[in-house]
Amino acid sequence: METLQHFALLLVGGALVNNILLTRFIGICPFFGVSGAMETSVGMAGAVVFVMTLATTATWVFWNVLLEPLGVGEFLYIPAFILVIAALVQFVEMYLRKMSPALYRSLGIFLPLITTNCAVLATATESVRPGFFTMGVEYTFGFGEALVYTLGVAIGFGIALISFAALRERLEVAPVPEAMKGTPMAFITAGLLSFGYVGLGGLFGL
Secondary structure, three states, X not given: OHHHHHHHHXXXXXXXXXXXXXXXXXXXXXXXXXXXXXXXXXXXXXXXXXXHHHHHHHHHXXXXXXXXXXXXXXXXXXXXXXXXXXXXXXXXHHHHHHHOHHHHHHHOOOHHHHHOOHHHHHHHHHHHOOOEEEOOEEEOOOHHHHHHHHHHHHHHHHHXXXXXXXXXXXXXXXXXXXXXXXXXXXXXXXXXXXXXXXXXXXXXXX
16 A cells, blocks of 8 residues: 555656646746647647656666666766667657558657657656655655656646647637737746646645
8 A cells, every 4th residue: 555655646746746847847848839739739748658658768777787787877877868768769750650650640740859858858867866856755766666757747748738738729819918929928827837736735745
């Protein structure tokens, strides 16, 4: 029961309490860039969930099998993780192009963008390296914990992105003053949405 509660807290913490977009403001470039339409937001959210989970799996293995045993993890983990994530995205893109052209056409525009999405690198770094501090506790994640936390972060990314896109589409037809339309209203909406996520920390006692 305690183990189940621990994993549940990791999932909820990654998705809501420590939402990577709206409480930590990591990866906000795609957050503003693709949230103008619901279709592109759903595509980006799905691609991020898929790639972020695979990226954490690959970097966890890379850290524990190669970097840490050689004693070079603290010096080389950033360029090494970037290379692993970029290579992973390229392999996924080639696989989808060959095996599922329809899925590749729907996600193809988003896959290259994920390579430069700092949220993927940040999540992989937090999940893999020892001594990650979150929710008032310092963690050294095992493989299962890293995957659960990453899944929570990816789901939180998707929820925030899709909800923001829905609000932006609604605001397009709302009686907003002309001077506030577009980017100014998007920033105000994101700020108010962020307040809601920050308040969840008290709700869950985290």
